[in-house]
Amino acid sequence: MKFTEEHEWLRIEDDVVVVGITKHAAEQLGDVVFVELPEVGDTMTKDDEVVVIESVKAASDILAPVDGEVVEVNQALVEDPSMVNEDAEGNAWFFKLSIEDTSVLDDFMDEAAYQTFVG
Amino acid sequence: MSDLNRTVFFDLHTELGGKIVPFAGYEMPVQYPMGVMKEHIQTRTKAGLFDVSHMGQVILRGDAPATSLERIVPVSLEALKEGRQRYGVFTNDDGGIMDDLMIANRGDHLFLVVNAACKDADIAHMQATLPDCEIEVVTDRALLALQGPSAEAALATIIPAAADMVFMDVAIFPSEFGDLWVSRSGYTGEDGYEISVADAHAVDFARALLAIEDVAPIGLGARDSLRLEAGLCLYGNDIDTTTSPVEGAIEWAIQKVRRTGGARAGGFPGADRILAELDNGAARRRVGILPDGRAPMRAGTELFATADAETPIGTVTSGAFGPSIERPMSMGYVTTECAATGTQIFADVRGKRMPATIADMPFRPATYKR
Numbered sequence: 423m424k425f426t427e428e429h430e431w432l433r434i435e436d437d438v439v440v441v442g443i444t445k446h447a448a449e450q451l452g453d454v455v456f457v458e459l460p461e462v463g464d465t466m467t468k469d470d471e472v473v474v475i476e477s478v479k480a481a482s483d484i485l486a487p488v489d490g491e492v493v494e495v496n497q498a499l500v501e502d503p504s505m506v507n508e509d510a511e512g513n514a515w516f517f518k519l520s521i522e523d524t525s526v527l528d529d530f531m532d533e534a535a536y537q538t539f540v541g
Numbered sequence: 542m543s544d545l546n547r548t549v550f551f552d553l554h555t556e557l558g559g560k561i562v563p564f565a566g567y568e569m570p571v572q573y574p575m576g577v578m579k580e581h582i583q584t585r586t587k588a589g590l591f592d593v594s595h596m597g598q599v600i601l602r603g604d605a606p607a608t609s610l611e612r613i614v615p616v617s618l619e620a621l622k623e624g625r626q627r628y629g630v631f632t633n634d635d636g637g638i639m640d641d642l643m644i645a646n647r648g649d650h651l652f653l654v655v656n657a658a659c660k661d662a663d664i665a666h667m668q669a670t671l672p673d674c675e676i677e678v679v680t681d682r683a684l685l686a687l688q689g690p691s692a693e694a695a696l697a698t699i700i701p702a703a704a705d706m707v708f709m710d711v712a713i714f715p716s717e718f719g720d721l722w723v724s725r726s727g728y729t730g731e732d733g734y735e736i737s738v739a740d741a742h743a744v745d746f747a748r749a750l751l752a753i754e755d756v757a758p759i760g761l762g763a764r765d766s767l768r769l770e771a772g773l774c775l776y777g778n779d780i781d782t783t784t785s786p787v788e789g790a791i792e793w794a795i796q797k798v799r800r801t802g803g804a805r806a807g808g809f810p811g812a813d814r815i816l817a818e819l820d821n822g823a824a825r826r827r828v829g830i831l832p833d834g835r836a837p838m839r840a841g842t843e844l845f846a847t848a849d850a851e852t853p854i855g856t857v858t859s860g861a862f863g864p865s866i867e868r869p870m871s872m873g874y875v876t877t878e879c880a881a882t883g884t885q886i887f888a889d890v891r892g893k894r895m896p897a898t899i900a901d902m903p904f905r906p907a908t909y910k911r
Contacts (some may be wrong), residue, residue, distance in 0.1 A: 452762070453578035455862035455869070456835050474891065476837050478577040478762060478862055481891075500835075 423511075424527050425536035426487050431511055432527055438493055438518045439527065443475070443484065446540045448510035451477040454503040459495040460517055466490060473516050475506070488526050490519030548594035549683045549740045553747060557758050564761055565657035567595040572760040580763035581864040584729055585905075588689035589759035590750050596684055597660030598737060601651040601667070603674035610644065610651060613670050615786065615809040617796035621646045626709045626724050628794050630786055631666060636811030636818070637782035638789060639666065641774065643735075645711040645724060652711070652722065654684070654735070656776045682722070683743035688733030688767075690908065691755035696723075696734055699749060703734065708909035718742035718749070729764070730771025730907040769870060770863045772829060772902025778840060779827060779858040779872055785811070787818035788874065790827040795819065825855060826880040829902035830871040830888075834895055837862050837869035838888045845887045846879055848894045854879045857888065863904055870904045871897070 424432045429447035433440045448454070456476035466472050466486035473484035495517045499505055505514040531539060545568045554561065559570030569592065572580060583589055603609055607618035616629040623646050631639040640659035645652040655663045667676050687696055697704045699721075700714045706725040714721050722737035738746045750756050765775070774780045780789040797803050801816050809815075832838050842857040860871035871888075879886060884899040 452572070453576055453862075453864075455578075456837060458836065474836075476862070478766065478864075479571075481837070481839065 423533060424530035425533065425539070426530055427539065428485050428487070429540075430484065430487050432487055432530060434524055434527065435518070437524070438520050439488065439490065439524070440515045440518050441487060442515040443506065443510055444536070445510045448506050448514075451475065451479065451482065451506075453478045454506040457499045457503045457506065457516070459497075459500060460492050462492050462495060464492045466492065466519070484516065487530070488519065488521055490521040492517050493520045494518040546595070548592055549743045550592045550594065550747060553744055554592065554758075559758070559760060562761070565595055567657060569595060570758070570760040572762045573758050575757060577760070577762035577766065578864045580757070580759045581766050583757050584689045584731060584759055584763060584767055585865050586690065587755040587757070588687060588691035588695050588733070588753075589729070589763065590747065590756055591686040591688065591759050591764055592683070593686050593735065594683040594743075595657035597653075597655040597657065597663065598679035598682055598684060599653040599655065599664065599667070600677040600679060601653060601671070601674050602649070602677070603671070606651045606674050607646065609671050609674050611799070611805065611808065613666065613809060614642075614644070615795045615799050615812070615815060616644070617798045617805070618644060618646075618651070619805070620796070620798065623648050624711055626711045626726060630780075630791065630794065631663060632786065632809055632811040632815065633782055634810045635782070636785040636814030638776070638780045638784055638786060639663070639782060641776050641780065641791075643724070643726065647711060647713070658777060679737070681740050682737045683740055684735060684737050685743075685747060685750075686727045686729075686733065686735045687750060687756070688727045688729040688731040690732065692731070692733035693910070695750060695753045695756050696736070698753060699746075706910075708732070708911055718746040721746075725910065728771070728773055729767035730773070730903055730905060731767070732908050732910045765859075766861050766864060769859050769861055769872065770865055770903065770905040771907055772872070772904060774827070775859060784827070784874070785815055785818055785823060787815060787823040788825050788827065792819055822877055824877060825874045826877050827858070827872060827874055828880050829900040829904060830857065830860075830873055830886070830897050831900040831904070832869045832871065832888065832895060832897045835869065836890050836895060838871045838890060838895070838897060842871070842873075843889045844873060844875055844897075845889065845894065848887050848896075850887075854886065865905050872902065875899070
């Protein structure tokens with residue numbers, strides 16, 4: 423698993439990248455009440471605002487961590503946004519991206535580096 | 542260096558794991574480890590304890606303080622019986638609202654509770670306009686709100702007689718924590734109390750309440766979603782100096798006797814405008830708004846009559862997810878022609894027009910003990 427400075431996690435699964443937000447991010451957001459996902463087939467460029475996530479406190483954007491094409495979205499999150507608080511780094515993934523070159527993930531932090539990053 | 546104030550409960554908030562944020566010039570807990578959603582539900586199902594010590598407590602004395610205060614508050618205060626409390630507003634010369642407040646008749650004086658952010662201005666305003674009154678700002682007492690269905694039983698462990706009070710009753714009870722100034726009121730839509738306690742006893746009193754199984758500390762986050770579900774205005778968001786009481790849909794606080802044709806009609810700042818609006822209506826109105834979808838419509842969101850209209854009909858002033866109604870909710874201002882319950886409107890949410898419906902408030906019925 424890799425981590426971004428935007429508090430996303432990335433996991434390679436059968437040649438696609440699964441993207442979610444970290445437990446730390448979910449704790450900071452507070453209770454999540456609304457999730458708006460991209461659509462399957464959308465192409466995204468790194469740093470595009472691709473997901474809207476609203477907690478009891480505020481709305482935040484999730485940025486595309488890498489370039490890619492959306493191949494699957496987690497519709498269950500739309501139905502039950504509280505999954506993000508319950509299982510941020512497990513079942514509460516947001517979308518799966520097909521990307522050209524998985525080596526771009528090498529630039530991201532590993533778990534130890536991320537833990538240091540969030541202090 | 543922080544120039545923020547702290548209430549007497551600051552150390553208790555941090556001990557309880559409260560996340561501290563600046564609010565109205567104070568360092569206040571926005572939430573505890575329970576989190577906003579659970580704190581909201583806790584208050585609706587058991588009881589929540591809120592530190593509201595940042596609010597201003599003022600005693601007004603004089604030959605006839607109720608009569609005097611009627612000069613700046615468009616509410617019937619002469620008719621306010623001893624041991625009772627009433628909601629009111631300070632209006633300005635333009636008919637706008639300077640602050641909203643609670644006014645209690647405690648026999649030989651009035652006891653007022655005003656908003657933290659406005660208290661200095663309110664006090665200056667009273668000093669300037671009420672030369673016939675002695676204005677005592679209470680600076681050595683904290684204020685707690687105990688709200689929720691278990692509030693009565695919880696407070697009864699300390700003051701059994703408080704259980705006999707009904708909504709908007711006020712009383713002073715001696716206790717092991719000194720004299721407690723109690724009102725059966727609050728700002729959550731729940732039955733409950735607000736209790737003023739001397740600083741010297743305040744933390745012990747709070748600990749005694751928190752030791753009761755059904756009582757948990759609640760932060761400002763849940764206080765906001767609770768008051769919004771209850772349809773209650775947050776001064777500075779939903780009403781302010783640019784909104785009149787009629788626009789703000791709080792004209793119910795202006796009794797007949799202060800309206801045109803009443804025995805003590807007018808005689809308060811902005812009366813010309815406010816009395817005219819009471820007779821003829823205002824051009825815009827504060828309303829409840831329920832988004833048709835799941836996306837919350839937050840403060841500042843512009844509202845439109847149709848999906849493609851260019852000119853807004855109004856703006857959201859408060860918006861959040863309602864944990865008890867399990868859906869997003871907002872309040873805001875719309876033009877009067879769009880203000881009827883059931884009217885379909887549209888909100889601009891992140892550049893998309895999302896449908897919403899004008900709805901009656903409260904979104905969740907209040908459970909006051911009448």
